[in-house]
Amino acid sequence: MQITIAGHHTTKVGELWEKGLADLFQEAIGGSVKNAGIDSRQIDQVFVASKAPGEFNNQLHLNALVSQFFNHFPPSMRVEGACASGGLALLAAEQAILSGYCQTALVVGAEKMTDTTASNATRILAMAANHDAENGSTFPGLYALLAQVHTEKFKTSREMLSAVAVKNHTHALENPLAQFHREFTLDQVSQSPLVADPLRLLDCSPISDGASAVILTGRKMKNKPKILGFGHAQDALDLASRKDLTTLRATVQAAQKSYQMADVRPDQIQLAEVHDCFTIAEILAIEDLGFFDKGMGGRATLNHETKLNGKVVINLSGGLKAFGHPIGATGIKQVVYLAQQIEDERYKLGLAHNVGGSGATAVVHVVG
């Protein structure tokens, strides 16, 4: 059975002080139903993605919160897997459709992160680690370790890390929904305040509010993008338990599964939205997804091979870095962005890559 992306919508991403969590959900859902042009009663199951709505907004049981936006109260569940919650919710919906017990599913993700202080947000985010967090590390620290290993082994330079941020901020200039519309130079990134050596402020994705929704269906619909493949894999939660810190094994395995299901090779992918929560994460991703040889991701970025009109366009939306990272929405807004590009006939085949924690969960989708 083919799964069609019948409709989709992403809200503006940013510090949305005037909007609450429920407002964000409602806006994304309304937009996706309108975009699909379907009667909302056709939605027979709902999958909600949000990482930490209890911690950020004192609100759990989001499945019920979202279901009651509809007169027919469709059955609904929330899916969580840290920053990969959106990708996992898509996966649950796809399995529901393929089971035959659901024909049309709404997948909606949101996070309202600015209702707390930045330091408390950092504490909440660290709940996605385990012993690493108990020992006092937060996510910038964990990705900094990954960056140090990559730098040592492959001579990945400060400039290469900065090139990721520069590119994604440039791409975001063309995305009206992006949190940031500001260009940076390599030097500006390289000289921004140090957060966790070698990562600096402009190596990090921001704290964001936002929501994104897609409507997936098993019904036949012409001229709409399809989910061609999905893959999901896990690795150890803590860095100390991993065999190799130069690769995210879960990304490699999830990608292999999705390529196999979609029957495509990495070199056929023209456009990829990858999980660049930190600049080093994008470098790891474009290697682990098979776009570049291991160790060559930083060089490729610095050589503009991942920019608009490059060999493979990475994070044309601006990515988590500049489009923003409203956690529960992130994995969904990647697929929404690809669907829009495919509908606009700019690209034929896209890949979405969503990671949880420091790489313990990875979900990859191929859309075409």
Place this chain on the structure above:
Amino acid sequence: MQITIAGHHTTKVGELWEKGLADLFQEAIGGSVKNAGIDSRQIDQVFVASKAPGEFNNQLHLNALVSQFFNHFPPSMRVEGACASGGLALLAAEQAILSGYCQTALVVGAEKMTDTTASNATRILAMAANHDAENGSTFPGLYALLAQVHTEKFKTSREMLSAVAVKNHTHALENPLAQFHREFTLDQVSQSPLVADPLRLLDCSPISDGASAVILTGRKMKNKPKILGFGHAQDALDLASRKDLTTLRATVQAAQKSYQMADVRPDQIQLAEVHDCFTIAEILAIEDLGFFDKGMGGRATLNHETKLNGKVVINLSGGLKAFGHPIGATGIKQVVYLAQQIEDERYKLGLAHNVGGSGATAVVHVVG
């Protein structure tokens, strides 16, 4: 395709001071794999249920935490729907198996609730409501309102409420895993301290630690209980938005779906584990599930019709009330209990009823 319960295990439920959240998961998983007698590498997807591990234990990303108990790191996701998280995780696993993308799934739920104060636990639990909670109500208050309406409309008496607690505590005497092994008289329940009029301390389920796991498979296995039907429905999150407070509409609809799928009538069910978070909740459940006419649940309970050897045996395990209510585990431990009773040839057909919040989410399973 038939879904077989290949193996299952529930831990002791109670105030388990010497165990952490990860210990509880590990114990339930190990027990279920041993009970199934399968090679754990056959588990190709994992569904984790937990309501509020971030709030209770500063730990999110439980899918990764659980996956790494296995050498092969099976793909894993966490499902949340307040106190119905366990039922929803079962449902997600069933759809995954029916999709053909998963053959054997582990569904494991746990909650470690005693790592915080009782007052903070009450606050965390109230995150499953929305405006009701914002306006200061907690769950005893919401179920007290439901009890008041039922009492006024159907003359449900104090004694009838107490009869639920007395029965479930009596049943729990035979369940070695139960949190409480203590008999109460009707008078003791009726004179226990008032919590929210008319609900008293002994009308309420406890704060519990515990875990439960089932292994579901699409493979053919003889002499093992099967999932015959499942149903899931939603209602408004807040009581003010409901049309009728004498019934939980989501329970009625979820039950209808599960009866239809299993092709059974309510009067064929011999044994039911229902969501008795408060005594009034059991009375509502046995009416809404179709075992007794609306308004007659309290009378039936007082007349011993729901006791061991009664017309339909309700909460033989002791229920949430006396077996305990480790939230994420609850919907799973109901199914585990039914599976054990069926394997022991005491019953042929059982029903599990799991509710989220004050009734906004309901999941019903028929097992046989």
